[in-house]
Amino acid sequence: MSRVEEKLKMLDLILPAAKPPVGNYTGCKTTGNLLYASGRVSEQRGRVGTDVTIEDARKAAHDTVLLILAIIKNEIKDLGLLKGVLKLQGFILCEDDFFDLPKVLDGASDLLISLFGENGRHARTATGVAQLPFNATLQLDIIFELE
Amino acid sequence: MSRVEEKLKMLDLILPAAKPPVGNYTGCKTTGNLLYASGRVSEQRGRVGTDVTIEDARKAAHDTVLLILAIIKNEIKDLGLLKGVLKLQGFILCEDDFFDLPKVLDGASDLLISLFGENGRHARTATGVAQLPFNATLQLDIIFELE
Amino acid sequence: MSRVEEKLKMLDLILPAAKPPVGNYTGCKTTGNLLYASGRVSEQRGRVGTDVTIEDARKAAHDTVLLILAIIKNEIKDLGLLKGVLKLQGFILCEDDFFDLPKVLDGASDLLISLFGENGRHARTATGVAQLPFNATLQLDIIFELE
Numbered sequence: 001m002s003r004v005e006e007k008l009k010m011l012d013l014i015l016p017a018a019k020p021p022v023g024n025y026t027g028c029k030t031t032g033n034l035l036y037a038s039g040r041v042s043e044q045r046g047r048v049g050t051d052v053t054i055e056d057a058r059k060a061a062h063d064t065v066l067l068i069l070a071i072i073k074n075e076i077k078d079l080g081l082l083k084g085v086l087k088l089q090g091f092i093l094c095e096d097d098f099f100d101l102p103k104v105l106d107g108a109s110d111l112l113i114s115l116f117g118e119n120g121r122h123a124r125t126a127t128g129v130a131q132l133p134f135n136a137t138l139q140l141d142i143i144f145e146l147e
Numbered sequence: 148m149s150r151v152e153e154k155l156k157m158l159d160l161i162l163p164a165a166k167p168p169v170g171n172y173t174g175c176k177t178t179g180n181l182l183y184a185s186g187r188v189s190e191q192r193g194r195v196g197t198d199v200t201i202e203d204a205r206k207a208a209h210d211t212v213l214l215i216l217a218i219i220k221n222e223i224k225d226l227g228l229l230k231g232v233l234k235l236q237g238f239i240l241c242e243d244d245f246f247d248l249p250k251v252l253d254g255a256s257d258l259l260i261s262l263f264g265e266n267g268r269h270a271r272t273a274t275g276v277a278q279l280p281f282n283a284t285l286q287l288d289i290i291f292e293l294e
Numbered sequence: 295m296s297r298v299e300e301k302l303k304m305l306d307l308i309l310p311a312a313k314p315p316v317g318n319y320t321g322c323k324t325t326g327n328l329l330y331a332s333g334r335v336s337e338q339r340g341r342v343g344t345d346v347t348i349e350d351a352r353k354a355a356h357d358t359v360l361l362i363l364a365i366i367k368n369e370i371k372d373l374g375l376l377k378g379v380l381k382l383q384g385f386i387l388c389e390d391d392f393f394d395l396p397k398v399l400d401g402a403s404d405l406l407i408s409l410f411g412e413n414g415r416h417a418r419t420a421t422g423v424a425q426l427p428f429n430a431t432l433q434l435d436i437i438f439e440l441e
Contacts, residue, residue: 023249024256025271029233031180031292033325036234039272086323087330089435091274096425102317109318124319125333125435127385130277130424131243141236141272145325170396171403172418176380178327178439183381186419238421277424278390288383288419 002080004069007115015066018074027071035082035144037068039091041136049098052137060137061090061107068142082144084119085112089141093132101126108140119145149227151216154262162213165221174218182229182291184215186238188283196245199284207284208237208254215289216262229291231266232259236288240279248273255287266292296374298363301409309360312368321365329376329438331362333385335430343392346431352401354431355384359402362436376438378413379406383435387426395420402434413439 001009008015021027021038028037044060046052052060073079090105092098105126113120132139148156155162168174168185175184191207193199199207220226237252239245252273260267279286295303302309315321315332322331338354340346346354367373384399386392399420407414426433 021249021271023271023273024253024260025235026268027270029268029270031233034233034328036270036290038270039236039274086325086328088319089272089333094425096429099427101427102315106318113318121320121323123321123323123330123332124315124317125433126317126427127333127423127433128425128427129274131241131275133246133248133273133275135243139272139274143330168396168418170418170420171400171407172382173415174417176415176417178380181380183417183437185417186383186421276421278388278422280393280395280420280422282390286419286421 002078004079004082004115011114013066015070015073018070019067027075030146033146035072035146037072037142037144039139039141040064040068041133041139044137045135046137048092048094048104048137050095054100054103057092057104057137058107061104061140062111064138064140065108065111068140081146083147084116084145085122085142086145087143088122088124090126091129091132091139092126093137094128098128101128104138149225151226151229151262158261160213162217162220165217166214174222177293180293182219182293184219184289184291186286186288187211187214188280188286191284192282193284195239195241195251195284197242201247201250204239204251204284205254208251208287209258211285211287212255212258215287228293230294231263231292232269232289233292234290235269235271237273238276238279238286239273240284241275245275248275251285296372298373298376298409305408307360309364309367312364313361321369324440327440329366329440331366331436331438333433333435334358334362335427335433338431339429340431342386342388342398342431344389348394348397351386351398351431355398355401355434356405358432358434359405362434375440377441378410378439379416379436380439381437382416382418384420385423385426385433386420387431388422392422395422398432
């Protein structure tokens, strides 16, 4: 079992079923030691700060990492090939005056660092957006480092 | 003639004239086996779902890939240096309640896969936005893999 | 002293104090010859075209590059490790009918090219957005090339 999966087990987390892409693209694509994961929206719907609390949005960020890992596992089979995390780009559905984007994305970052340790530390960009597909609360786009 | 250009010919597609960047940047930049193409907006104007049909937006995504390839050819001269596609990020001008982003971006993805075969398969992120330069229907940002 | 810092001195520019990330992420992350810098918003606030002039926004783009270099220096210690610039993604807070995004981002691109010479030339994507954290005028996300 890969380190990531052992860690998931310790945290009592289970990868959800991998959802296939809904268009003509792949769940992830690799070259050299880079793995580009396709952007994933959260299953949580609604706008942070109005429909959705910060705590729920944070949980949505956490859960979306699991969705992405499930897709990667489905495609590359072995999560042990992932060494760490390079970059996380988060798009968050919120009002103009909502500035707590970092608190929301920490839900994803904290989990990535738990799973990958020091190698899980990553660069990050947070962008508030006026709309997201399916009225999703957020969308995450991650570049992983391969062994 | 490169494989990509043979394929374009078979599909009866002609690369448009390369438009120079409108600011102090390059059409693309390479390092190792990565080629970052600068973001390009479509020539199609207007918002998908209101001013522009899904079919027209899909065509706009297709045509914007040709604009990007024309710029790359102008800079690196030989499209045969491109091995495949790693990541496509699409920004689409649409209303909050427009969720068919994947159908629109498939216009770009289908063409990339036709041109590059299996190597053309790529990770993808779709983001609906409230505005784009020149009221363009969409903007594509692509990372290619070099031979 | 690194070439970049010599150049900063010649231009009479001083790196500001590095601000630590406000969430659980790093200021930058490297792999191979890639350095992903975390997205940074400008200290300038307000919407371009209404609250903020193009000239002030251009200055904000310039100054945000300095903020990013300060953070990188704080993390990797030696700016001489940076060889050049691969990709600049800019998000600019503006109205739907503001199309001068390139003029604004040239404030960042011009400085990067002054500092890194030919290696500073980069691919670029400009996206107008309806909102940014803290009502910041813009946000820059840069991928640098390492020696």
